Amino acid sequence: MTNPLLAPWTTPFGLPPFARIADDDYAPAVDQALADARAAIKTITDTADAPSFANTIEALEMSDALLGHVLGAFYSVSGADATLAREALMREFSPKLAAFGSEVTMNAALFARIETLWQNRDSLDLTDEQARVLLLTRRSFVRSGALLEGADRDRLAAVQQRLATLGTQFTQNLLADERDWFMALAEADLDGLPDFVRAGARAAGAERGQSGPVITLSRSLIVPFLQFSPRRDLRRKAFEAWVARGANGGDTDNRAIATEILALRAERATLLGYDSFAAYKLETEMAETPEAVRDLLMAVWTPARAMAEADAQVLTGMLHGDGINGDLEPWDWRYYAEKRRKAEHDLDEAELKPYLQLDRMIDAAFACATRLFGLSFAPVDAPLYHADCRAWEVSRDGRHIALFVGDYFARPTKRSGAWCSAMRSQQKLEGDIRPIVVNVCNFAKPEAGQPALLSYDDARTLFHEFGHALHQMLSDVTYQSISGTSVARDFVELPSQLYEHWLEVPDVLEEFATHAETGAPMPRDMLDRLLAAKNFGQGFATVEYVASALVDLGFHETAAPDDIMARQTEILDGLGMPRAITMRHATPHFAHVFAGDGYSSGYYSYMWSEVMDADAFAAFDEAGDAFDPDTARALEANILSVGGSEDPKALYTRFRGRLPGVEALLKGRGLATVEG
Numbered sequence: 001m002t003n004p005l006l007a008p009w010t011t012p013f014g015l016p017p018f019a020r021i022a023d024d025d026y027a028p029a030v031d032q033a034l035a036d037a038r039a040a041i042k043t044i045t046d047t048a049d050a051p052s053f054a055n056t057i058e059a060l061e062m063s064d065a066l067l068g069h070v071l072g073a074f075y076s077v078s079g080a081d082a083t084l085a086r087e088a089l090m091r092e093f094s095p096k097l098a099a100f101g102s103e104v105t106m107n108a109a110l111f112a113r114i115e116t117l118w119q120n121r122d123s124l125d126l127t128d129e130q131a132r133v134l135l136l137t138r139r140s141f142v143r144s145g146a147l148l149e150g151a152d153r154d155r156l157a158a159v160q161q162r163l164a165t166l167g168t169q170f171t172q173n174l175l176a177d178e179r180d181w182f183m184a185l186a187e188a189d190l191d192g193l194p195d196f197v198r199a200g201a202r203a204a205g206a207e208r209g210q211s212g213p214v215i216t217l218s219r220s221l222i223v224p225f226l227q228f229s230p231r232r233d234l235r236r237k238a239f240e241a242w243v244a245r246g247a248n249g250g251d252t253d254n255r256a257i258a259t260e261i262l263a264l265r266a267e268r269a270t271l272l273g274y275d276s277f278a279a280y281k282l283e284t285e286m287a288e289t290p291e292a293v294r295d296l297l298m299a300v301w302t303p304a305r306a307m308a309e310a311d312a313q314v315l316t317g318m319l320h321g322d323g324i325n326g327d328l329e330p331w332d333w334r335y336y337a338e339k340r341r342k343a344e345h346d347l348d349e350a351e352l353k354p355y356l357q358l359d360r361m362i363d364a365a366f367a368c369a370t371r372l373f374g375l376s377f378a379p380v381d382a383p384l385y386h387a388d389c390r391a392w393e394v395s396r397d398g399r400h401i402a403l404f405v406g407d408y409f410a411r412p413t414k415r416s417g418a419w420c421s422a423m424r425s426q427q428k429l430e431g432d433i434r435p436i437v438v439n440v441c442n443f444a445k446p447e448a449g450q451p452a453l454l455s456y457d458d459a460r461t462l463f464h465e466f467g468h469a470l471h472q473m474l475s476d477v478t479y480q481s482i483s484g485t486s487v488a489r490d491f492v493e494l495p496s497q498l499y500e501h502w503l504e505v506p507d508v509l510e511e512f513a514t515h516a517e518t519g520a521p522m523p524r525d526m527l528d529r530l531l532a533a534k535n536f537g538q539g540f541a542t543v544e545y546v547a548s549a550l551v552d553l554g555f556h557e558t559a560a561p562d563d564i565m566a567r568q569t570e571i572l573d574g575l576g577m578p579r580a581i582t583m584r585h586a587t588p589h590f591a592h593v594f595a596g597d598g599y600s601s602g603y604y605s606y607m608w609s610e611v612m613d614a615d616a617f618a619a620f621d622e623a624g625d626a627f628d629p630d631t632a633r634a635l636e637a638n639i640l641s642v643g644g645s646e647d648p649k650a651l652y653t654r655f656r657g658r659l660p661g662v663e664a665l666l667k668g669r670g671l672a673t674v675e676g
């Protein structure tokens with residue numbers, strides 16, 4: 001029998017034929033697709049014709065078409081329905097795919113053709129989009145070491161390999177520290193904790209074979225414990241263990257590993273001809289340079305620190321009011337901040353929840369897209385990978401735009417978090433290919449017959465992921481490598497974070513936040529309280545985040561330090577870090593930066609995107625209408641439809657007439673008023 005992944009797909013919308021695919025089909029299909037891709041690349045390098053954009057770059061774009069199909073299907077199921085068998089397949093595929101990737105970028109004959117095109121680029125009569133694809137293709141080869149020869153080439157390979165090993169070790173040490181530590185509690189120690197924390201502590205105790213409740217280092221348990229426990233001694237013990245992760249001495253200590261990682265990264269940057277690792281990393285980002293990142297972070301740091309210091313005084317007053325002398329400590333902050341939040345903005349989740357029905361919030365996300373971009377959504381019955389998935393055909397003026405799949409409920413085989421992926425990306429090189437886009441969330445599944453209800457954070461997540469989906473669905477470019485969300489890391493969160501703003505438009509909540517039983521709209525006073533509570537605690541949140549981002553940047557901007565912890569202290573002292581706030585992620589457990597390369601000298605990018613989304617939404621405010629048609633058209637024309645076809649600074653400038661400023665972000669976070 002033929003492998004259904006390899007036979008032509010005759011399913012509606014060109015979906016993978018999930019009903020006929022067995023797990024055993026994936027590995028042979030991946031092998032076949034890799035063989036096809038290798039053959040296609042050999043055809044490129046074997047041709048006697050002089051290199052042209054068509055016979056080299058376009059041929060390379062199309063070389064892994066089958067691999068894209070097969071992996072599009074596989075990654076959908078392996079992320080959202082990861083059985084043990086599929087996890088084993090992931091472990092099998094990742095080294096194979098990595099090996100294939102480096103085989104391509106180290107293919108000297110292929111690179112020689114690309115380099116010839118690059119040198120002659122001005123005489124090739126390329127469209128702007130083609131010129132961009134050529135630039136990005138060549139750059140990714142160069143950044144992988146294609147220009148290196150001999151000993152340098154070997155050394156780079158050795159450095160990469162060592163970095164991969166160290167990254168894995170860093171993660172595993174962290175997991176070991178998190179797994180091993182717990183604090184046993186007596187029943188009386190649960191006093192003052194809300195039901196969900198008591199239940200969590202009991203469940204954690206049972207999981208660890210203890211007779212009573214325990215607090216572990218899991219963020220979802222320790223943070224609420226620090227918020228609610230009136231026992232200062234226990235808060236301190238838990239907090240100190242939490243911030244010591246990866247720095248407990250012995251086999252699982254990450255400090256020497258982090259030092260070695262920084263040294264190897266600096267060496268890699270030097271081999272590739274960059275001044276520093278930060279310069280290497282930021283070359284492909286919208287920020288472009290370490291200086292631009294520092295300027296942004298400092299513009300936010302100064303007012304955030306001022307607000308945090310003012311908050312610290314209020315909280316210290318509350319501490320003294322409890323009869324405790326001395327300073328506010330890091331293990332006190334969350335506890336007193338929670339008391340203050342409750343006094344100033346009491347918002348009962350249980351009271352709010354019936355107004356936030358999943359189906360109504362999906363309708364709200366769609367309705368905003370209809371008003372902004374003229375899109376229509378019609379539910380369709382399509383064969384998908386899980387019974388909980390739903391699909392809609394997206395169209396505009398009768399023209400098919402995309403298939404949108406929503407996979408909203410948590411299940412044990414789904415990894416945590418929420419994400420947007422494309423089972424198929426938009427492109428025109430191989431025909432007018434429209435995308436298949438999936439939003440995956442982890443909302444609690446209701447009992448049969450009950451409506452699914454969301455928290456406000458859940459509703460925001462739904463809008464966020466739908467913003468990524470629009471970036472994929474409205475894409476209108478020729479080449480897949482730059483389509484949809486294939487943009488710089490510090491640009492990719494712009495459409496998603498921007499879309500969250502429409503959830504906060506009072507019209508939208510008034511229409512779609514209706515009570516699950518009575519159908520009544522959310523009372524105005526609840527709506528006001530909900531929107532007012534949003535900025536509470538922003539001084540603290542901004543300081544702990546920006547401190548981490550500035551340490552990340554500082555580490556990668558200069559020569560690697562001999563003593564990484566001393567360097568961390570030096571950077572924080574230089575900033576005037578408030579004494580009762582610690583970094584959101586201290587170095588020995590800063591997995592974003594040390595577990596892999598993804599966010600190294602890139603932790604700033606969340607804030608960078610937030611600056612842009614606040615500034616971009618302000619364009620609608622300035623037009624006096626959250627659904628202003630001209631502004632929506634400009635957003636689609638310059639950002640949502642063009643993927644990575646141009647430099648992000650140019651795209652943003654075309655949308656807004658200028659680059660983003662931090663003012664809208666400071667205002668949005670409630671920080672504007674404290675700037676000294």
Ligand SMILES: [Zn+2]
Pocket residue numbers: 464468493496
């Ligand atoms: Zn996102």
